[in-house]
Amino acid sequence: MTNILITAAGSHGDVAPYTGVGARLRAAGHEVALATHDTYAGLVRAAGLEFRHLPADPRTRRPDAAGQARPAGPAGQRALMRRAAAFIEELGGGITEAAAPDTGLLLLSATTAPLGHHLAEAMNIPYLDLPLVPGAPTGDFAPVVSGGRSLGRLGNRAAGLLSLRVIDRLYADATRDLRARLGLPPATARAARRRAEAAGRPVLHGFSEVLVPRPADWRPDLDVVGNWWPWHAPDDRLPPVVEDFLAAGPPPVFIGFGSMASGDGARLSALAAAALRRARLRGILQSGWAGLTTRHAPGHDDLLTIGDVPHALLFPRTAAVVHHCGAGTTAAGLRAGVPTVPVPVTADQPFWAARLASLGVATAPIPFADLSADHAVDRLAHALTRATAAPDRRHHATEAAHRLAAEDGAGQVLKAVERLGA
Template identity: 35%
Template sequence: MRVVVSTYGARGSVEPMVGLAARLRALGAEVRVCAPPDEEFAELLAGVGVPLVPTGQPVRPMVSSVTPGSAVGLAQRAAELMAAQFETVAAAAEGCDALVAGGPLPVTTGARSVAEKLGMRYVHVSHTPVVLPSPYRRPPGRRGQPLPADVTDNEALWDLDAEIANAMFGELLNTRRASAGLPPVDNVRDYAFTDRPWLATDPTLDPRQPADLDVVQTGAWIRTDERPLPAELVAFLEDGEAPVYVGFGSMPMGSLKDVARVAVEASRARGRRVIVSRGWADVAPIDDKDDCFVVGEVNHQALFRRVAAVVHHGSAGTTTTAARAGAPQVVVPQGADQPYWAGRVADLGIGAAHDGPAPTFASLSAALGTALAAETRARATAVASTIRTDGATVAARLLLDEVG
């Protein structure tokens, strides 16, 4: 069986697809992944023996140059992403049996169109629940298209969201479909999602609520990371009490420099050493004191088991990895689905959700006090045992069974 996987985005969009690809390959499928041509993504896929089909422009330079929430240049980026699906991904999918796609609508609508044209099984996957229509929450909103604050009917807002998606991407998609000999689509968002989307999230962290969509929740797609920690990092960990980890993944710089500084100061005030992750924002230490250690790309699965707490932005991947490791968390959400994961951490009692993206010393110190409390550690340890580790395997087997 041959499977092509398509995605576009930062690390949180690509890493789960690598996990799925690794399990598909282990189960005997031939798989290739269409993803941005950033070097780190090529290395991730090479590590699991899966070829990368470079698709679109590198993500990291774009993330660092686009103002968060801005719609400037969105139309051009959408056109480029969709073109890549109809061209690069379509060529990669020739002769395949299934296409699994995730990411923004220009990617998933294009990917489903490719699958339709080639007559293959198509699966839409989301790594967060907030983008899927639900009567229990508002849509997250689209760049440059804010939803009316005075409307509280969630179902009405989701209908409006579908209209906005059509206005943003409908003409672009249908022009491409016409060139491919395909009929027009009248609901771009729902076409991409299908009526049976897959949701690659953990049921403990993300309990499903009844909705119209027949959502298949597989568990998070986690790539097992067996890399040893660097010797210098191990020496730092063993040279005192467990430190606090501070990292914001592939978030752009923005105000993160100040957030990191406040996090380091608040950790020190509570008598804790600090590990700072550079991330895509290239966060640097605030001074040269020896109680602060800076890391780049590192095995979080191993590291988080050895820290006192994890201070992060609240991506699905980092939240899941920290929960699985039993590490208390302080989530400082910067946008997108991050407030949702922050809320789940607080609701589960495994950490604290900071109110807003720009903490002060006082507010972050209070959040750290919650995370470092003995009862929070005990709760995080208990929840860790409930986090599923087989999500990628479940998804891979389900796909093979459906297509094979």
């Protein structure tokens, strides 16, 4: 038995998968704590894990809304970098407090890993990186935050190396301050990253090769182990109002944007209702950070608004899912065997949207910005019709779901922990 600390930061999709990993480790006899933002304390405790606080909660700080208009060009990029660096520095200020003296192993998300490596060094304990997205350079594809467009093998790899340098710069101030706080000798973020890479410690990626086959040019210690699914109780059921709605007619379309599009709920709700009506489909709107609601679609009895429910329970009972293509929601839709209408907003979302389309389980992506265009209702309605009326798309989704069902990502993490002697 080992005292294991998992650290994860960011949106719901950045945190929830680690509840499933933690529950699997706890079932194997380990003591498991999950350090994350206060917003997710209930999620962590419901999974039977100890909750520990991390600062920089994105639900409470949100200096501006995701998906809203930002300054274009270099000015917008600089503003985005400043916000990210401030988030990381605040996170670094709290990560040391999350580790108890008896912590025997650190499991680190992509956001927390560049900080957690220094904590592991100071505490002289092992760690494992558990990212949800591919981050190491490869010739197979460009960095996931670059929009999913290939630059050729040489260009993809060069862009991947550049992406790592950008990350080093983001973590530079936090690294300096954290190492001073921990009593470690000075080291740049880049030097610390290279030292971690040279150590050859396994990195386990929590996504499926159904979507992203493991690149052959990755170093041997980089593994793709399958998705980690958010924990939910075995006896969980959908709320009665959802069950009643599902029973009242044909399978509906799910529409939700997760932690994206904050404050844009009125416009998006009206757009979604109009597109569903034009496609002659029923719909379930998940409120999310955008605040989607049927209040903006009076008289539309074929619409229902919901809060947070397990995607694993709802998605298999839908005709299709419309979402922003965060890594977790992308995997959940694929697991359910239903077609997707991808509406990517930012970061890694265009990458996952393109992957779904290439598998034949999704329509062509509709960039979120295009939902502000005059023809947005027609375009979304057309995509909904294509997603729900094409049997080939449903067939490909069913095949992908069967392949995902054979994977055990959390079990692979448990095996890696046991190999470390934990």
